[in-house]
Amino acid sequence: MTPHxxxxxxxxxxxxxxxxPLAFGADYNPEQWSRDTWREDVxxxxxxxxxxVNLGIFAWATVQPAPDRxxxxxLDEAFELLHANGVAVDLGTGTASPPPWLTALHPxxxxxxxxxxxxxxxxxxxxxxxxxxxxxxxxxHVRAVAERYGSHPGLALxxxxxxxxxxxxxxxxxxxxxxxxxxxxxxxGSIDALNEAWATSFWSQRYSDWSxxxxxxxxxxxxxxGQQLDFWRFSSDALRDYLQAEVAVLRELTPDVPITTxxxxxxxxxxxxYAEWRADVDVISNDHYLTAADADRYEELAFSAALxxxxxRSRPWFLMExxxxxxxxQPINPPKAPGQLARDSLTQLAxxxxxxxxxxxxxxxxxxxxFHSALVPHSGTDSRVWREVCELGAALSALTxxxxxxxxxxxxxxxxxxxxxxxxxxxxxxxxRFRYRSVVFDWFKAFVDAGFAVDVQPVADDFSxxxxxxxxxxYLVNDETRRRITDYVAAGGHLVTTxxxxxxxxxxxxxxxxxxxxxxELLGIRVEEFGPLLDGEExxxxxxxxxxxxxxxxxxxxxxxxxxxxxxxxxxGAPVATRRPIGAGSASYVGARLDPATLRGxxxxxxxxxxxxxxxxxxxxxxxxxxxxHHDDSRYVFLLxxxxxxxxxxxxxxxxxxxxxxxxxxxxxxxxxxxxxxSPR
Ligand code: GAL
Numbered sequence: 001m002t003p004h005x006x007x008x009x010x011x012x013x014x015x016x017x018x019x020x021p022l023a024f025g026a027d028y029n030p031e032q033w034s035r036d037t038w039r040e041d042v043x044x045x046x047x048x049x050x051x052x053v054n055l056g057i058f059a060w061a062t063v064q065p066a067p068d069r070x071x072x073x074x075l076d077e078a079f080e081l082l083h084a085n086g087v088a089v090d091l092g093t094g095t096a097s098p099p100p101w102l103t104a105l106h107p108x109x110x111x112x113x114x115x116x117x118x119x120x121x122x123x124x125x126x127x128x129x130x131x132x133x134x135x136x137x138x139x140x141h142v143r144a145v146a147e148r149y150g151s152h153p154g155l156a157l158x159x160x161x162x163x164x165x166x167x168x169x170x171x172x173x174x175x176x177x178x179x180x181x182x183x184x185x186x187x188x189g190s191i192d193a194l195n196e197a198w199a200t201s202f203w204s205q206r207y208s209d210w211s212x213x214x215x216x217x218x219x220x221x222x223x224x225x226g227q228q229l230d231f232w233r234f235s236s237d238a239l240r241d242y243l244q245a246e247v248a249v250l251r252e253l254t255p256d257v258p259i260t261t262x263x264x265x266x267x268x269x270x271x272x273x274y275a276e277w278r279a280d281v282d283v284i285s286n287d288h289y290l291t292a293a294d295a296d297r298y299e300e301l302a303f304s305a306a307l308x309x310x311x312x313r314s315r316p317w318f319l320m321e322x323x324x325x326x327x328x329x330q331p332i333n334p335p336k337a338p339g340q341l342a343r344d345s346l347t348q349l350a351x352x353x354x355x356x357x358x359x360x361x362x363x364x365x366x367x368x369x370x371f372h373s374a375l376v377p378h379s380g381t382d383s384r385v386w387r388e389v390c391e392l393g394a395a396l397s398a399l400t401x402x403x404x405x406x407x408x409x410x411x412x413x414x415x416x417x418x419x420x421x422x423x424x425x426x427x428x429x430x431x432x433r434f435r436y437r438s439v440v441f442d443w444f445k446a447f448v449d450a451g452f453a454v455d456v457q458p459v460a461d462d463f464s465x466x467x468x469x470x471x472x473x474x475y476l477v478n479d480e481t482r483r484r485i486t487d488y489v490a491a492g493g494h495l496v497t498t499x500x501x502x503x504x505x506x507x508x509x510x511x512x513x514x515x516x517x518x519x520x521e522l523l524g525i526r527v528e529e530f531g532p533l534l535d536g537e538e539x540x541x542x543x544x545x546x547x548x549x550x551x552x553x554x555x556x557x558x559x560x561x562x563x564x565x566x567x568x569x570x571x572x573g574a575p576v577a578t579r580r581p582i583g584a585g586s587a588s589y590v591g592a593r594l595d596p597a598t599l600r601g602x603x604x605x606x607x608x609x610x611x612x613x614x615x616x617x618x619x620x621x622x623x624x625x626x627x628x629x630h631h632d633d634s635r636y637v638f639l640l641x642x643x644x645x646x647x648x649x650x651x652x653x654x655x656x657x658x659x660x661x662x663x664x665x666x667x668x669x670x671x672x673x674x675x676x677x678x679s680p681r
Contacts, residue, residue: 096124129241165272262285266287266288298642320355420436431549433549443472527554527591543601547576563575652665
């Protein structure tokens with residue numbers, strides 16, 4: 001099969017240059033509306049510049065109302081109407097939510113929680129990833145859909161299921177128990193090896209037969225950490241195995257149609273190891289929703305986009321879902337501010353998205369998501385949201401030439417790892433407050449605030465070209481990563497790591513001799529006891545800042561280690577941050593969670609010491625985000641206003657594509673505004 005990197009555009013849509021267009025669209029659910037509304041829908045899609053929709057995502061019960069009956073008319077007619085109006089289709093396999101007849105016939109497909117509660121139908125995604133019965137029906141359905149639409153000229157992309165793992169990734173059912181045992185057998189080979197890896201000599205947990213092993217269901221005391229960590233790994237693998245099963249059917253029937261499934265790189269979603277999953281799809285897709293109560297929600301969006309860029313290896317990717325305005329599923333759901341809709345999408349574009357899509361096209365009148373915003377809101381097209389949707393469509397059309405360009409790399413990389421995340425947040429630890437993603441995010445924001453283009457890279461990817469590599473809170477480090485990091489520093493690279501990094505190997509066993517065992521020698525320091533802080537406790541540092549969450553007592557061991565920052569107050573003089581020069585490179589340690597201003601200053605110093613200059617006018621850095629995309633012959637500089645005040649950025653020139661005029665040295669950005677400057681390369 002030919003590897004696909006992008007959508008299969010219908011012939012009529014592809015411009016002569018062959019690069020574009022950028023895709024613009026939404027989830028489209030015609031099954032919720034009348035045919036009259038469909039006709040209005042396609043007219044409005046043309047008006048807004050929508051050129052792709054995600055169809056049939058939850059259409060299983062519509063097209064297969066009974067086990068032996070298919071009724072294709074809704075999908076057939078909607079597909080034809082879209083095609084006739086120049087709208088390509090990202091077609092859902094439709095398996096995310098099983099129809100009521102299936103769960104009535106086979107209640108044994110329903111997932112079970114860790115405390116034995118069955119998750120009943122009535123919501124969605126109520127299926128066990130490991131259920132052979134669910135798989136038989138679901139794959140049968142995928143086959144039927146692929147046979148029906150696989151050769152349709154309007155089919156641009158397959159969309160497997162929807163947000164795999166959104167509600168059902170951790171299933172503790174008997175099917176899961178059986179599959180977990182098989183997975184463990186394949187991983188360990190012998191029960192002795194498993195006992196060793198799980199340290200089962202502790203608390204009389206030694207297994208004598210595979211059949212005794214269960215998923216980590218609710219227990220009387222702390223559950224075995226090896227069992228828990230492996231269950232996180234297994235659960236990600238089990239869903240991935242399901243993804244692969246759908247992909248296999250699609251590849252068999254339609255080898256030329258690219259395949260995606262929408263990832264959820266956002267907020268606290270941590271169960272799916274997307275660094276592994278990405279190998280199974282042709283196009284990386286992501287869904288991103290802002291957390292309204294998070295003061296740093298815009299920077300979190302940028303962080304997520306940076307990680308998706310890393311997963312996509314800087315090739316174009318699909319921003320599958322986001323909201324035009326409010327969502328319905330947070331405790332309080334305020335609308336977006338004027339201008340935010342386009343700014344948020346252009347930010348995704350800046351990090352390499354070539355498709356900007358939303359949930360959903362038309363705001364539902366009924367059902368659980370009726371208060372979730374859409375492109376066509378309840379109030380209709382005489383609305384701010386609709387006007388902003390049309391403005392975004394026009395902006396994407398002006399930016400057509402960006403399509404296919406590379407999301408350029410920065411010189412600073414943050415390493416990110418799902419296994420380290422899972423392991424770091426297990427129970428029975430020095431602090432339950434440690435949140436891996438927040439610890440990495442602190443560094444992202446610090447570098448962004450200091451004006452650096454910072455990338456977020458899956459730990460398994462090659463980071464040797466970066467001038468500065470930061471591995472915050474990387475609690476679990478396997479032998480391979482340890483070797484690669486050590487080699488990077490030996491070759492002149494600059495490494496920074498922090499508290500609760502390099503503590504355990506990949507079986508969650510502590511590397512002995514003092515913390516952080518994995519990196520202790522490299523860093524030339526030693527931590528005898530962890531320094532978790534109580535809620536609200538702060539430890540002052542010299543220069544007026546403070547540490548919270550964590551403040552390790554650091555002993556300097558190697559004589560050449562420089563102390564970059566020290567505690568004040570009761571711990572006055574003790575090192576907070578250290579740097580050990582190693583040949584042309586260095587290894588630095590930051591033992592506390594520093595307040596944002598102190599961390600920003602430290603990040604800038606560490607970058608300067610690694611020879612990295614800021615990418616953005618420092619006076620604008622705290623308020624503006626800057627990223628570049630490149631074609632061989634041209635460069636696009638994205639400048640994005642992070643807030644609600646107008647901002648001026650100095651030192652940037654080029655042709656402002658959105659404004660349609662050249663700018664020289666000074667760019668003015670309105671609140672939530674964006675500029676994209678094109679220049680030759
Ligand atoms: C996603 C999901 C969509 C819709 C959306 C609402 O999780 O894929 O179907 O529910 O959230 O924000």
